[in-house]
Structure formats: C-alpha cells, structure tokens
Amino acid sequence: MSQEKKEKKMTLSLPEEELMGSGHRACQGCGAALAMRYALKALGEKTVLCIPACCWSVIDGPFPYSSLDVPIYHCAFETAAVSASGVKAGLEMVGDTETTVVAWAGDGGTFDIGIQALSGAAERNDDILYVCYDNEAYMNTGIQRSSATPYGAWTTTTPVKHFKNRPKKDMEAIMAAHRIPYIATASVGYPEDLFKKVKKAKDIEGTRFLHIYAPCPPGWRSRSEDTVKLSRMVVQNAIFPLYEIEWGEKYTLNIKLREKKPVDDYLRMQGRFRHLTEKEIAYIQEEVNRKWERLLSLMDRSN
Amino acid sequence: MRKVIMGNHALSYGAMLGRAQVIAAYPITPQTQVVELLSEMCADKILDAKFIKVESEHSAMAACLGASLAGARTFTATSSQGLTLMHELLHWASGGRLPVVMGNINRAMAPGWSIWSDQNDSLSQRDTGWIQFYCSNNQEVLDTVIQAFKVSEKLLIPSMVILDAFTLSHTYEVVDVPKQAKVDKFLPPFKPEITVTPDDPHAFGGLTGPEHYFELRYKLQKDMEKAPALIEETGKEYEKMFGRYLGQVEEHCCDDAELILVTSGTMGSTARVAVDALREEGIKVGNLRIKVFRPFPFEKVRNIFKNAKKVAVIDRNISYGHHGMFFQEVKSAMYGHDHDLPIFGFITGLGGRDITPSTFREIAELSLEKNKPEEEIIWIGVNR
Numbered sequence: 001m002s003q004e005k006k007e008k009k010m011t012l013s014l015p016e017e018e019l020m021g022s023g024h025r026a027c028q029g030c031g032a033a034l035a036m037r038y039a040l041k042a043l044g045e046k047t048v049l050c051i052p053a054c055c056w057s058v059i060d061g062p063f064p065y066s067s068l069d070v071p072i073y074h075c076a077f078e079t080a081a082v083s084a085s086g087v088k089a090g091l092e093m094v095g096d097t098e099t100t101v102v103a104w105a106g107d108g109g110t111f112d113i114g115i116q117a118l119s120g121a122a123e124r125n126d127d128i129l130y131v132c133y134d135n136e137a138y139m140n141t142g143i144q145r146s147s148a149t150p151y152g153a154w155t156t157t158t159p160v161k162h163f164k165n166r167p168k169k170d171m172e173a174i175m176a177a178h179r180i181p182y183i184a185t186a187s188v189g190y191p192e193d194l195f196k197k198v199k200k201a202k203d204i205e206g207t208r209f210l211h212i213y214a215p216c217p218p219g220w221r222s223r224s225e226d227t228v229k230l231s232r233m234v235v236q237n238a239i240f241p242l243y244e245i246e247w248g249e250k251y252t253l254n255i256k257l258r259e260k261k262p263v264d265d266y267l268r269m270q271g272r273f274r275h276l277t278e279k280e281i282a283y284i285q286e287e288v289n290r291k292w293e294r295l296l297s298l299m300d301r302s303n
Numbered sequence: 304m305r306k307v308i309m310g311n312h313a314l315s316y317g318a319m320l321g322r323a324q325v326i327a328a329y330p331i332t333p334q335t336q337v338v339e340l341l342s343e344m345c346a347d348k349i350l351d352a353k354f355i356k357v358e359s360e361h362s363a364m365a366a367c368l369g370a371s372l373a374g375a376r377t378f379t380a381t382s383s384q385g386l387t388l389m390h391e392l393l394h395w396a397s398g399g400r401l402p403v404v405m406g407n408i409n410r411a412m413a414p415g416w417s418i419w420s421d422q423n424d425s426l427s428q429r430d431t432g433w434i435q436f437y438c439s440n441n442q443e444v445l446d447t448v449i450q451a452f453k454v455s456e457k458l459l460i461p462s463m464v465i466l467d468a469f470t471l472s473h474t475y476e477v478v479d480v481p482k483q484a485k486v487d488k489f490l491p492p493f494k495p496e497i498t499v500t501p502d503d504p505h506a507f508g509g510l511t512g513p514e515h516y517f518e519l520r521y522k523l524q525k526d527m528e529k530a531p532a533l534i535e536e537t538g539k540e541y542e543k544m545f546g547r548y549l550g551q552v553e554e555h556c557c558d559d560a561e562l563i564l565v566t567s568g569t570m571g572s573t574a575r576v577a578v579d580a581l582r583e584e585g586i587k588v589g590n591l592r593i594k595v596f597r598p599f600p601f602e603k604v605r606n607i608f609k610n611a612k613k614v615a616v617i618d619r620n621i622s623y624g625h626h627g628m629f630f631q632e633v634k635s636a637m638y639g640h641d642h643d644l645p646i647f648g649f650i651t652g653l654g655g656r657d658i659t660p661s662t663f664r665e666i667a668e669l670s671l672e673k674n675k676p677e678e679e680i681i682w683i684g685v686n687r
Contacts, residue, residue: 046501050369063515066506071499073372074508076395079365082357086327086369087499089353093324093375099501117365120358 013192015041024067026059029224031214031231033059034188035133036068036104039212042198045070046099048091050084052114053077054106055140055216056133078113080105081121084128100129100202107134107148111169118209122178125206129198132171132209135216143219150239151287152280153272155219160275167287171211172245179248180207186242187213189231193242193254213240221271230269237261238292243299251295251302263288304480310471311336313441313478314380314406314464317448319350320486321404323378324493327355327366329385332418333468334408337380360385364392364403371401372507374498376452380406382468383424384413390428393461397432397523399508402455402462402493404448405433409568409619410468411654419655420468422568422620426596426628432523434462434530435596437567439553441476446547449486450537456493457533458526468655470569481545489544530598551600553592556582557607560589562670565616565633567593570658574617577663588667593629604636608644615647615670617683619658626680645675651683 019040026033032055040047047070051057057074061067075083080103088101103121105114110132121128137155138144145155147169158164175183182204186194194212201208213234217224234240235255242254263285267273276284308316314337318326326345328338344350355366360381367377381389386407396403407425411417425435436451438444444466451462466472499507511519535550542548555575557563566574571592581588591607593600608614618627625631630648637644647670652658662683669681 048373048499048501058510060506060509062510062512063506066504066509068506069504071501071504072506072509073369073499074506074510075369076365076391079362079392082327082355082362082365083369085355086325086366086371087373088369089325089327089355089366090370090373090375090377091500093353093370094373094498096373096500116358117362120362123358124356126355 014038014195017041019045019069021067021069023061023065024059025061026055027218027224029215029217029227030059031188031216031227032056032133032135034227035194035212035214038188038191038194039131039198040068040070042195043070043100043102043202048073048087048099048101050075050080050087050101050103052080052083052105052109053140054109055135056104056106058140077109079117080109080114081118081128081130084130085121085124085126088127103128103130105130105132106140107132107136108138108146111147111171119178122175122180122207122209125180127205129201129208129210131212133212133214135214135219136168137216137219139216139219152276152284154275155272163275175209176245176248178207180209181205181247182208183245184243185211185213185240187231187235187240188215189228190235190242190255197244219272221274222269226269230266233261233266237263237266237288239263239266239288241292241295243295249302251298253299260292305477306480307475308441308478309336309473309475310441310444310466311408311473312340313444314448315340315344316480317445317464318378319344320481320483321378321449321452321490322376322492323350323352324375325353325355325367325370325377326379327357327363327370327377328379329357329360329363329381331360331382331385333410333472334380334382334385334406337406360388361392364389364396367403368392368396368399368401371403372399372499374493374495376493377403378405379403380408382408383410386424386428387412390431393428393431393433396461398519400459400523402459404451404455404462404464406448407463407465408468408472409465417654418468420470420619421653421655425463425465426620428463429597429628432460432527433597434460436462436464437594437596438464438466438471439569439571439592441471441474441478442547443549444471445478445480446541446545446549449490450541450549453490453537454530454533458530459495460523460526460530465568467569485544489541527598531595531600531602534595549594551595552603552607553594554607555590557589557591558610559587561587561612562667563589563591563608563611563614564663564666565591565593565614565629567596567629568619570617570619570652573658573660574663577660577667580660581664581667586667586671596629596632599632599636601636604633605640608637608641611644613645613647613670615649615666617649617651617663617666619652621650621653630680647676648680649683650680656684
C-alpha cells in the first residue's frame, strides 16, 4: 500500500528521452558523461555537435561507432567554436535554419588552445551554443594542468612540491566582456538547473556560452560515487556558483546561498588537494570569499 | 564580358561564378583584394553566400571545413604565413574529404618579413593531400577556380589555386569573365552524399584505430591518382564551352628542343620570351610549364622529355638540405625511365628577387655548355 503511494508521487523532472547510449567509453563517475546526457535531453534531435580533442572525442566511441543519436563533427583541438560557426553557416546555406549547432569542448580546448577561435566567434556573435565541460585539467592526455586548474591542485605537470600556484582563469568574465546574449554556469550536481539553462540557451540567437562543472574521479583522485556530491558541494561552498549573465551586464544568481559552506570538506574529498596545509586552505577560503563578494556586488549592480 | 582585372580579383570572380556558398577569410598581404571584393559581392547580394570574417587563417580553414561538411561549397584565400598557420587543417581537409577550394598567393616566408613572391609557402604544403594548381595569367586564375570546384567535388579532395605575389596578384590583365548561366551549366551545385545533418546522424572523424585508418589513406591516394585524367577531361569540357583549355602542363617549343626549361607560375611567360629570343639565335630551347604540381603529372613530363637532350628545372623555392622542389619531382618522374637525361637544378628569385628573360638566358647557356650537372644545385642571381 505505502509502496504504491510512493510510486504515484514519483515525477520525472527531466524528459525520459535519451539521446546518449549506454555503450559510451567514459570512466566510472565521469561528470562529462552526465553533462552530455542532461544537455542532450534539452537539445533534442535537431542538434549537431562539434567536438574537438577532449575526453568526449574518446567517450563517444571509436570509428565506426558512436554512442550518441545526434551527428558529431570531431574537429581540430583549437577550432570548436569556429567549426560550429562553419557548420551553422553551411547548414543555413543548404536550407536548414533550425538545427542547433553546439561546440562541445573541455576546459583545455576552451580556456587554453581554443580561446582565440571562441573569442572570434563570440565577438562576431555567431549563432552557436558553446559548451565547456570543465574537469579542470587535461584529463584525456593524463591529468596535465590547464588554465582551468584551480589554485593548489596537483596534476602531473604541477607535482605536489610545485602545485599550481595561479588561480583558475575567470572564463565567465572573459566571455562577459564580449557582450554575448547568454552566459551561464551549471553543475552536473544540479541537473534540473543545467537542463533549464541548455533549453534557454537553445532558443537564444547569437553566441551562448555554458560552463559546466564536471568532476573527473581519476584526475581528481576522488571516489567515483562522490561525483554528484562534489558537484553539489562546489556550488554550496561558492567555489563554482551557479549564475547567468545576459549581454555581459545582467547577472542572475540561480542557487542562492543563505550561508555558504566552508571549502575544507570539499578539498579533503579529493586526492589532488591532499598536500595542502591549513595555511593554503585558509588562502583558498579567502579567495573564494573575495570572489563571492565580487559576484554578489555584480548581481546588485545589475539589478 | 571582358574586364581588366588584377589576379586577385580573378580569384574573386572565379569564386563568385562558382557560386561559393560559405567564404571565410582573414586578410594578409598580398591576398587582401580577393576577400575585399568577395565581401562586397556578398554584401551587395551579387553572391548569395555567407562571409565569415574570422580572427585567423586557422579559423578561416576551420570554418570552411565545417561548412563543407554541412554540404556547402566553400572558398577561402590566403598567403604565406597564413597558409602555413593553416597547415594542420590542410591535412584535415583532405583527410576529411572536404573539397574546399582556396586561393594562395605565393609569398616568401618570414623571417625577415617579406611580402614578395616565392613558392616555399605552398610547396611546403605538398604532402597535405591537396591538389595544387600554379597559374601563369589572370585568365587562367579565373578559369582554374571554376574547374577546381568541379574536380575537387568529384574527387572529394581540396584544391589550391596558386599565383605569384604582385607579378600576378596585383597585375591587371584583360580577362574574359564568362556568363553565370554558362558557368552554371558547366558546374552543377555541390551535392555530397553524406553531410553532417540531424536527418541522418553520423560521427565524422572520430577515433580511428589501425584497423581502419590505413584504408582511409589508401582511398585518398587512389582518388588522388584519378585527378590527372579528371583534370584533362574537365579541361576539355571547359574548352568546349568557353574556348580555353587548361591541362596539367603547358609546353612551348618542346618538340625539337635540345634543352627544356621547366618552370611554374608566372616564370613560364618570362621563360617563353627568353625561349623565343634564343630560338631566333638558332638555339633550340623550349619551355615546359608545370601547372599541376599535385598530383604530379608524371606521364605528361615523361612524354615531353622523350626527345629532349637536356632539362633545366628552375625553382623559386628550396627544400633546405636538398634541392628545389620542382627539380626533385622532375628527377623522380624520370627515375627508371631515362637515367641518362641530364637534369640541371637552378634556384632563383627567392623572396621576390626579379626573374627576367636574361635569367633564363643565363640558365640556358650554363646548361648547354656542360654535359651534365656538376653541382647539386646551381644558384642564379645570388650574391655569394
């Protein structure tokens, strides 16, 4: 009786339709796999993906297989944005004006090697949706630091004795400076929020930039079952706040925090931060506080 | 209609008459007029195309590749540093079987900065799987672009239409600009079998293991081998409609020549002037201009050399530590066919140093007075 009652109460907050098959090649607990699965639910079939070199060029599966039911152009590393611009222009010239063309790149392909092409597309306001799934290092090549790697992290090119001593690049600020119609951050720990943002971005014309936090258990030395937990904690401690920016000016905070959690627990769950001393953790906390205050002031200013 | 236009505009008119649908380009001297005119044509709706004003040549090629994969006819133009910045994507175009057509203005590579002509930019792209056409006048530039679309789209192999900086790019000549309707009859719309579309989803260019990659490259080479016959056939078809024939090579007084001067690009017309002058003096020389460098016209070259006593290859380029690149290719064409034919290799005109009829006279005299080459390469006009 009670079982039956429970079942009746179940409602799906995301569409049941799956455009991603189970035969993909992602590692256990891969945040990037979740990001794609949720994003495709919002994008639907009328989508073309342009995927540069990144984990997803492997996750999709080797030739002649693909784990996705949408077409994919596996493009050169530094060309995700402009490949999407080209596909969009080409499709329009052959009479398809409906399809959403998505550049789907990792943090290395976005923050580092692809930033020029991305900046170009954004400045032209090309009609593309750019999604960066961010696992905070070059994971596909074996955990090398990128400019998205946070301060304090170990990677194979920032060994413990010389851990990364520079902050993560502020990609949202860079994109906001291009005055594009839509920028949003999302986390795989908040699938409804992520879904809503992809859906919203899909219907906007011009360059849309979506930055998705996507944990990498092998690269972060975290437990695969902690992926969702980390993806929620990172929002609640304001390391990765969820917000939107419209036309580079109007800031909206999506997950409001009455009191943000300390960063300590989050860092302790990941082997990549294991070497950090109390002093360094205190520094990270200070930086998070400072950035959070800055974000709140941007919210205030735009409202 | 006959117009007086510069070489760069001959490229633009070729792209316009070819009905390029997506054009992406970045400015570089001496290519700029190509894209200036095309952007005007797009803005004025003379040409129904999307012009993507990208932030680099690398992105220009990337945009063309995306558009081509979506089924659009694409065109770009560049030069020198821009072409070499594209290098990675040149492989992508041929490997992805995307028939982009690109104009390249031959300009020397920096450092030091040079805007003047030599061929090291395009010739260092020879192994990227592109068809390469070297043009000698503005009419040929226009006609080649139109034919390149046809050849490329049949083979699904990209084409580079190449002209010398300034001596052709900025030189005005009378050019017959054919009627659009006539060109439309010659060149049907681009309709590739497979494109990137949600209506028929495929994954293009994904991870390809050793069990598949080899065959994909084998097929590329097999299709490249079809290009010589197709270029000839397309040239004849074009001649029927427009009265002008372009093949893989152009010969001038080669039949009875004791010495054949092998050239490419605008050097060809200068060489012909020298050949005519030498002939008047009773010296039997000829000129073979190699128009298509890739795929290399082996058969044509061998046939033309059948009665030759000597050959001198003149390169406006160099493969450091080896020879001039046309020289390399000509020798490789003759290997196993005629080991006794003396072939002399000359390097001249690097970085835009003038090449005049007297350059060819000097080359002819040097080649005629020796029985066989005594040096690996012979430098002409350099201050040692």
